[in-house]
Amino acid sequence: MGRAYSTIAFDPAKCDGCGDCMTACAQAKTGTDDIARSRIQIYGREGAPDKTFELALCRQCADPKCVTVCPAGALNKDSTSGVIGWDASKCVDCLLCTVGCAYAGIALDETAGHVSKCDTCDGNPACVPACPHGALKYVTTANIYNEVGDWEDLFAPGLAGCQGCNTELLMRHTLRRVGPDTVLATPPGCVPGMGSVGFNGTTGTKVPVFHPLLTNTAAMLAGIKRQYKRVGRDVQALAIAGDGGASDVGFQSLSGAAERGEQMLFMVVDNEGYMNTGMQRSSCTPYGAWTSTTPVGETSRGKTQDAKNLPLIMVNHRCAYVATASTAYMEDLYEKLDKAIAASKTGFAYLHVYSPCTTGWRFPSNLNMEVARKAVETNFVMLWEYTPQDGLHFTKPVDDPLPVTDYLKAMGRFRHLSSEQVEHIQKKVVENQKFVERMTEHAHVG
Amino acid sequence: MTTATLEKAAATEAPRKQKVILAEGNEAAALGVALARPDMVSVYPITPQSSLVEHLAKLIADGHMDADIVDAEGEHSVLSVLQGGALAGARTYTATCGPGLAFMFEPYFRTPGMRLPIVLTIVTRDGITPQSVWGGHQDAMTVREAGWIQVYCESVQEVLDTTVMAFKIAEHHDVMLPVNVCLDGNYLSYGASRVELPDPADVDAFMGDKDVNWHVALDPLRPMAVDPLTGGTTGKGPQTFVRYRKGQCSGMQNALRVIEEVHADWAKRIGRSFAPLVEEYRLDDADFAIMTLGSMSGAAKDAIDEARDAGKKVGLIKIKTFSPFPVEALKQALAKVKALGVIDRSVAFRWNCGPMYQETLGVLYRLGRFMPSMSFIGGLAGADITIPHVHRVIAETEALLNGAVAPTEPVWLNEKD
Structure with missing residues (x-):
């Protein structure tokens, strides 16, 4: 697995364009106050309605175009630090690198007469502490992958998911995180359909795993967990379930276990329908969507009802932890996974993961992460977390959402939508956002 | 097993002194459960089971x-x-009945397939609709082909003793199947009776070590996939599925032996004997027999005593173990008589008769000779099966002996009540 490196992260929402970072950089790197020579540049965003700023800075890319285009071998990515270094003795001053970089991360220092770029000041960047607003941070943004790579993969190689499905990714990451002292319940659906419980005496999982019924996942897990607790053994109870079983026929046992505060982590992989059985509608299927039981025809234009918001229903059980997550935001997901595991030691933890279905939603298999990201960027789904102590708050607030059509048009299941239907969806997106926003104000019950 | 044999099987080692209490069937069941020391009980109330789970909750709350x-x-x-x-x-x-058992059916059918030795008391209740909350065997009979062992109790004492024995039967390594202890709703559930409470030390010695999940477990110390997809047409699918189903059937047949062994062991250690599979009452010199199940057997025995006094050569065959159906034991009993009347407290809709009658027809075939027989249905939805009702059964069965033609329809004992 690839390594993750530290980089300078910029939060435009916190930047007021003061330029202190540029001054600090210029001083550190040139011994002058000439901010034109700073390797970090802040620009006012053209055409922005309010005063916002953009960053020109080397991203220390994993696949750096500057390095690729350099004809002299003067730029190289250091495999230990991840920093892209510039070698003055090799540079021929062709400036091809400044064209190759999409981020204006390497530029001509006219005073020096050659290109210059950020070297992160050997891991102690001068610009970061200089920012008075905390808009700059020096972080290892993908540090989780360094850790995760060292944990045992508890699923067998070669699970049989559809091409481009991210559920296998989710299963592997979740199992790595919870570790081997786990009992895993995978009710009928895509998760066992991939072979996690195996076929005719084989298994796809290295931890104890079973098919509950579609209807009784939370109840069976509760019994398992209670007996281990009774005999003094710390065993993690984990469900990885589909949205259909959880929101429809299995909802009673889910609700019952949540109400009793059964100690488990219940993860719902929400692909908005019964995808394993042939893409039928569930109560989590969104309005307007084609499914095999809400087909498009002369008298039918997809599902006629809005989706049930299962995670909000779980909030109203006052579970120890409830969160929504997306595989397009793995760090956010991992933070929530950690919190959910911790909460499941004392109560019911519920994690709802929005998981696009390449097969059932009708989009190319290479676009799964993009579709997942667009769902968040349009506010079609919202990423938040809830605890009884701190109430509900957004973890990835999208204050300036893209129009929902940016999301809908990515998928064949919405291709038939009329403008009225799109309007309905957009209206519901706004309504839902306002609804959850109000919960962030009032959900804190102390 | 005859009554005389039962008496002979009485205790050879003196059990500890037994406390005598007055208890309803539901309380007796709860006390039996407590004596068996389960780790986990799960409950949901339903009439007429509710007081059973209330007693359990109280026993736990009070630290007993x-x-x-x-x-x-x-x-x-x-x-x-x-x-x-x-x-x-x-x-x-756990315990349930009627609509509760119907709602439970999905995991109910799966339990014997996973060979889990769970004990579930059915406080029997008639099936709805018509809407009803009273006793009848329709609930237990409706699930008789789901792979559970089902035993029916005649008395409150038998409820207590059988409840403990049920765990021992279920957990026997040659069985590993769940057990229903069926106790008649209303009659036994609320019928207060003198009950002797075995000493816990005697019961502990009877129960021995607990070993519930040696064969199938969800345990990180011995990880396995429980119930992967099995069957289909590919690979070893067909033979694997057959192996599991055949194993269930073997477990059921083994249970016939184990139920007898466990009852004998109980008699030895606790000092009380019950016919484990089929009880024969005044049958040895009988010309004809009536057949009963559950609490109606008490009234039936009284009626038979009266009929014997009046010179009728009638005996009783009482079924205790209904599932697995005790074919051999019943065959031996039936071999002694020439006509049979079967009383059911439920209906076999497909055959227009009682379910126990329907099952018995198969045993009659194995006898290798024709025997006239009749189906009687009574005691539905809490109705009484009284001594006069049983006398009617005796009279109509006796008529078969004298050449009367058995009707193709059942006799509904409470039709005019």
């Missing part, structure tokens, strides 16, 4: 019983919680 009690949100989850518990090694128990 050390078990995790799970007040689940419905019978479906009740049994599911216990399946999880059993897969983690717990001895488990």
Whole structure:
């Protein structure tokens, strides 16, 4: 697995364009106050309605175009630090690198007469502490992958998911995180359909795993967990379930276990329908969507009802932890996974993961992460977390959402939508956002 | 097994002194459960079972019983919680009836397939609709082909003793199947009776070591996939599925032997004997017999005593173990008579007769000779089966002996009540 490196992260929402970072950089790197020579540049965003700023800075890319285009071998990515270094003795001053970089991360220092770029000041960047607003941070943004790579993969190689499905990714990451002292319940659906419980005496999982019924996942897990607790053994109870079983026929046992505060982590992989059985509608299927039981025809234009918001229903059980997550935001997901595991030691933890279905939603298999990201960027789904102590708050607030059509048009299941239907969806997106926003104000019950 | 044989099987080692109490059937069942020391009980109330789970909750609350009690949100989850518990090694128990059993059916059918030795008391109740909350065997009879062992009790004392024995039968390594202890709703559930309470030390010695999930477990110390997809047409699918189903059938047949052994051991250690499979009452010199199940057998025995006094050569065949159906034991009993009347407290809709009658027809075929027989249905939805009702059964069965033609329809004992 690839390594993750530290980089300078910029939060435009916190930047007021003061330029202190540029001054600090210029001083550190040139011994002058000439901010034109700073390797970090802040620009006012053209055409922005309010005063916002953009960053020109080397991203220390994993696949750096500057390095690729350099004809002299003067730029190289250091495999230990991840920093892209510039070698003055090799540079021929062709400036091809400044064209190759999409981020204006390497530029001509006219005073020096050659290109210059950020070297992160050997891991102690001068610009970061200089920012008075905390808009700059020096972080290892993908540090989780360094850790995760060292944990045992508890699923067998070669699970049989559809091409481009991210559920296998989710299963592997979740199992790595919870570790081997786990009992895993995978009710009928895509998760066992991939072979996690195996076929005719084989298994796809290295931890104890079973098919509950579609209807009784939370109840069976509760019994398992209670007996281990009774005999003094710390065993993690984990469900990885589909949205259909959880929101429809299995909802009673889910609700019952949540109400009793059964100690488990219940993860719902929400692909908005019964995808394993042939893409039928569930109560989590969104309005307007084609499914095999809400087909498009002369008298039918997809599902006629809005989706049930299962995670909000779980909030109203006052579970120890409830969160929504997306595989397009793995760090956010991992933070929530950690919190959910911790909460499941004392109560019911519920994690709802929005998981696009390449097969059932009708989009190319290479676009799964993009579709997942667009769902968040349009506010079609919202990423938040809830605890009884701190109430509900957004973890990835999208204050300036893209129009929902940016999301809908990515998928064949919405291709038939009329403008009225799109309007309905957009209206519901706004309504839902306002609804959850109000919960962030009032959900804190102390 | 004859009554005389039963008496001979009485205790050879003196059990400890037994406390005598007055208890309803539901309380007796709860006391039996407490004596068996389960790790986990899961409950959901339903008439006429409710006082049983109330007694359990009280026994636990008062510290007389050390078990995790799970007040689940419905019978479906009740049994599911216990399946999880059993897969983690717990001895488990619950009780239900009628609509609750119907709601439980999905995990109910699965329990014997997973070979989980769960004990479930059915406080029998008639099936709805017509809407009814009273006793009848329709609930237990409706699920008789789901792979559970089902035993029916005649008395409150038998409820207590059988409840303990049920755990021993279920957990026997040659069986590993769940057990229904069927106790008649209303008659036994609310019928207060003198009950002797075995000493816990004697019961502990009887029960021995607990070993619930040696064969199938969800345990990180010995990870396995429980119930992967099995069957289909590819690979070893067909033979694997057959192996499991055949194993269930073998377990059921083994249970016939184990139920007898466990009853004998109980008699030896506790000092009380019950016919484990089929009880014969005044049958040895009988010309004809009537056949009963559950609490109606008391009235039937009284009626037979009266009929004997009047010179009628009638005996009783009482079924205790209904599933697995005790074909051989019943065949031996039937071999002694020439006509048979069978009283059911439920209906076999497909055959227009009682279910026990329907099952018995198969045994009659194995006798290799024709025997006239009749189906009587009584005691539905809490109705009484009284001594006069049984006399009617005796009279109509006796008529068969004298050449009367058996009707093709059942006789409905309470049709004019």
